[in-house]
Amino acid sequence: MSNHDLILSVPAPARPWRERLGSAMPLLVLGPSLVASFVYVFVFTGWTLYISLSNSSLLPTYGFVGLDNYASLWANRRWNIAYNNLFLFSGFYIVGSMAVGLLLAILIDQRVRGEAAWRTIFLYPLAVSFIVTGTVWSWLYNPVDGIQALVRGFGWTSFSFALASDRHYAIYAVIITGVWQASGFAMALFLAGLRSVDQDLIKAAQIDGASTFRIYRKVLLPTIAPIFLAVAVIQIQFAIKTFDLVAALTKGGPGISTTFPAIYVYDLMFQRGQIGEGAAAAIMMLAALAVVLVPYSFWVVWRRRKEAGHG
Amino acid sequence: MSTLTIRSLRKNFGAVEVLKGIDLEAQNGEFIALVGPSGCGKSTLLAMIAGLESVTSGEIRIDGRLVNSVAPKDRDIAMVFQSYALYPTMTVRENITFGMESRRVPKPQQDEAVKRVAAFLQIEPLLGRKPGQLSGGQRQRVAMGRALVRDPKLFLFDEPLSNLDAKLRVDMRTEIKKLHNRVGKTTVYVTHDQVEAMTLASRIAVMHQGEVQQFDEPATIYNRPANMFVAGFMGSPAMNFLPAELSQEGGRPSVALQSADGKTASLPIVQALASDTPRQLILGIRPEHIYRFDPDLARRKPGIAQIDAVVELVEPTGAETMAVLRLGGKEITGRFDPDGTPRMGETVTLGIDMARACLFDPTTQRLI
Numbered sequence: 001m002s003n004h005d006l007i008l009s010v011p012a013p014a015r016p017w018r019e020r021l022g023s024a025m026p027l028l029v030l031g032p033s034l035v036a037s038f039v040y041v042f043v044f045t046g047w048t049l050y051i052s053l054s055n056s057s058l059l060p061t062y063g064f065v066g067l068d069n070y071a072s073l074w075a076n077r078r079w080n081i082a083y084n085n086l087f088l089f090s091g092f093y094i095v096g097s098m099a100v101g102l103l104l105a106i107l108i109d110q111r112v113r114g115e116a117a118w119r120t121i122f123l124y125p126l127a128v129s130f131i132v133t134g135t136v137w138s139w140l141y142n143p144v145d146g147i148q149a150l151v152r153g154f155g156w157t158s159f160s161f162a163l164a165s166d167r168h169y170a171i172y173a174v175i176i177t178g179v180w181q182a183s184g185f186a187m188a189l190f191l192a193g194l195r196s197v198d199q200d201l202i203k204a205a206q207i208d209g210a211s212t213f214r215i216y217r218k219v220l221l222p223t224i225a226p227i228f229l230a231v232a233v234i235q236i237q238f239a240i241k242t243f244d245l246v247a248a249l250t251k252g253g254p255g256i257s258t259t260f261p262a263i264y265v266y267d268l269m270f271q272r273g274q275i276g277e278g279a280a281a282a283i284m285m286l287a288a289l290a291v292v293l294v295p296y297s298f299w300v301v302w303r304r305r306k307e308a309g310h311g
Numbered sequence: 312m313s314t315l316t317i318r319s320l321r322k323n324f325g326a327v328e329v330l331k332g333i334d335l336e337a338q339n340g341e342f343i344a345l346v347g348p349s350g351c352g353k354s355t356l357l358a359m360i361a362g363l364e365s366v367t368s369g370e371i372r373i374d375g376r377l378v379n380s381v382a383p384k385d386r387d388i389a390m391v392f393q394s395y396a397l398y399p400t401m402t403v404r405e406n407i408t409f410g411m412e413s414r415r416v417p418k419p420q421q422d423e424a425v426k427r428v429a430a431f432l433q434i435e436p437l438l439g440r441k442p443g444q445l446s447g448g449q450r451q452r453v454a455m456g457r458a459l460v461r462d463p464k465l466f467l468f469d470e471p472l473s474n475l476d477a478k479l480r481v482d483m484r485t486e487i488k489k490l491h492n493r494v495g496k497t498t499v500y501v502t503h504d505q506v507e508a509m510t511l512a513s514r515i516a517v518m519h520q521g522e523v524q525q526f527d528e529p530a531t532i533y534n535r536p537a538n539m540f541v542a543g544f545m546g547s548p549a550m551n552f553l554p555a556e557l558s559q560e561g562g563r564p565s566v567a568l569q570s571a572d573g574k575t576a577s578l579p580i581v582q583a584l585a586s587d588t589p590r591q592l593i594l595g596i597r598p599e600h601i602y603r604f605d606p607d608l609a610r611r612k613p614g615i616a617q618i619d620a621v622v623e624l625v626e627p628t629g630a631e632t633m634a635v636l637r638l639g640g641k642e643i644t645g646r647f648d649p650d651g652t653p654r655m656g657e658t659v660t661l662g663i664d665m666a667r668a669c670l671f672d673p674t675t676q677r678l679i
């Protein structure tokens with residue numbers, strides 16, 4: 001018989017209400033947020049899933065149409081571009097911001113002078129909302145009064161920089177902007193990780209005759225590997241939700257070249273009154289996120305088990 | 312063949328002077344212990360020998376070569392850290408080979424070296440594990456293995472045993488001693504445990520506030536401490552210090568102390584005194600040089616002086632009993648055989664071995 005059963009089988013003495021309130025307090029306090037999370041996450045997700053299988057148009061209706069909405073979604077060229085963009089953007093955005101962030105972190109880790117100032121500068125973009133970033137960068141990309149105009153003003157009159165207005169390259173304009181915004185965040189986490197590593201490890205490696213490059217590659221970076229994963233996971237969910245950055249920067253253009261799933265969902269649901277198909281698109285976004293996050297959470301659990309196993 | 316010579320070495324961290332002119336040397340194969348209280352600069356000194364801290368002024372020579380600005384990897388040293396500093400993501404084998412890997416030692420030679428060291432330290436079954444899967448003592452062995460595999464000129468240890476429990480510490484201490492006897496490498500060993508220093512070292516440097524107070528053989532450090540700091544730091548329980556006045560008693564110099572019955576007892580001084588010895592002295596007596604007086608003892612040991620004292624507290628430890636005694640208006644500690652243990656409140660006649668007593672100048676605190 002476990003401890004728990006033992007406690008239950010003993011007739012409980014009448015406890016004063018204060019004590020009972022005390023033991024119920026955690027539940028009382030957590031209750032509302034637990035209920036809210038449950039409703040928002042599971043009920044609304046379930047509802048969206050249901051709507052995506054219904055014939056809803058302007059308003060939710062409950063005629064069951066099976067996978068029709070998904071079929072018409074995938075038949076749409078604009079959706080296909082959006083879904084492609086999502087993977088292109090996510091890939092470059094995550095790899096790019098991590099690479100730039102790591103580089104900055106390693107440079108700052110060399111005990112540069114005015115470290116706090118550099119840190120603040122690089123972290124600053126994070127304090128700016130995507131809307132502001134998008135708007136400012138849309139000015140920079142603008143050929144008439146952005147970077148192109150500036151360089152031409154210096155005398156290089158044939159200089160051409162019109163990334164955001166070229167349908168083939170506009171997505172890279174979005175990626176560069178996203179990387180600019182997110183690198184500082186990655187840097188901050190990497191730097192914190194590098195600084196938390198036992199300094200004796202570096203000394204030991206120096207005595208062992210390892211070059212600085214080798215110390216980072218073989219000792220420091222493997223030690224902070226969990227941080228890479230954490231950064232990647234956080235960036236992924238930013239990437240998949242991408243909406244305001246694109247809305248402010250390119251508005252999905254030129255043409256439909258920088259459409260993203262989130263923009264498409266918004267369009268379907270609130271502009272064109274196709275709630276059913278919009279819900280289907282939203283579910284597809286959820287699927288994209290789940291492809292990454294579900295294995296990650298399994299991995300986290302597995303690792304925790306493994307560590308607990310070794311004590 | 313490898314020696315270490317340190318000349319008037321100084322280290323400043325900003326405005327703070329951490330090392331104030333250190334002189335030290337280690338002959339070939341010697342085991343030097345650096346002891347001192349926390350914050351006295353032991354680790355800093357060791358890090359400077361290793362090349363991990365810059366030299367503010369002075370010189371460090373290994374085998375006669377000035378290494379002040381030589382990179383750690385080119386000094387041909389190996390170091391064991393207090394935290395062990397094992398690379399957490401590598402297996403024990405990879406930890407041991409990392410240095411050879413960095414120096415591009417051929418693979419067969421690496422395997423050979425790992426095999427030799429693993430057998431020597433009996434860590435063969437651990438080679439495939441990660442440091443996180445090892446106990447404290449095993450980690451300690453691996454850290455030593457990483458140092459041993461190099462066959463360096465100089466071994467540096469920074470408190471390698473302080474993270475182990477008491478029993479394991481004693482075992483590992485013995486192992487380190489055996490290891491040094493077999494390998495015979497010049498070693499600098501930092502510790503704040505004076506027993507470790509006494510048992511391991513061929514010479515001990517006692518440090519305090521960034522200065523070497525005394526650098527000598529363990530027996531000299533213990534029996535003839537250069538000053539009151541060294542006397543108080545080495546030995547547990549610590550040496551007793553009693554302020555006393557110098558006088559002449561029957562043509563021989565002696566010190567007067569107030570005994571339990573209120574009278575003054577005079578203790579003859581055995582050591583030869585210089586003519587300019589101050590009248591006020593501090594008498595230093597180690598607890599084990601205080602006995603229960605009996606005539607037999609006095610016959611065997613010529614320098615025994617008699618004095619009465621009241622027992623204030625008794626602390627049995629099993630093998631011996633410590634007693635706190637009131638003497639000359641001060642509390643002193645005596646170390647007694649469990650058979651002859653004094654009782655609390657009792658007035659005992661003590662026999663103090665004046666031949667082993669140390670005299671200090673109260674103003675300079677130096678040994679007279």
Ligand SMILES: Nc1ncnc2c1ncn2[C@@H]1O[C@H](COP(=O)(O)OP(=O)(O)OP(=O)(O)O)[C@@H](O)[C@H]1O
Binds near residue numbers: 324
């Ligand atoms: N990087 C540093 N910057 C400034 N002061 C330092 C630095 N490293 C050490 N110190 C100071 O130098 C003094 C000596 O430090 P050190 O680590 O050598 O002491 P220690 O004798 O090894 O002490 P412990 O027994 O506690 O290890 C201390 O007062 C410490 O505060």
Ligand SMILES: [Mg+2]
Binds near residue numbers: 353354355
């Ligand atoms: Mg230290």
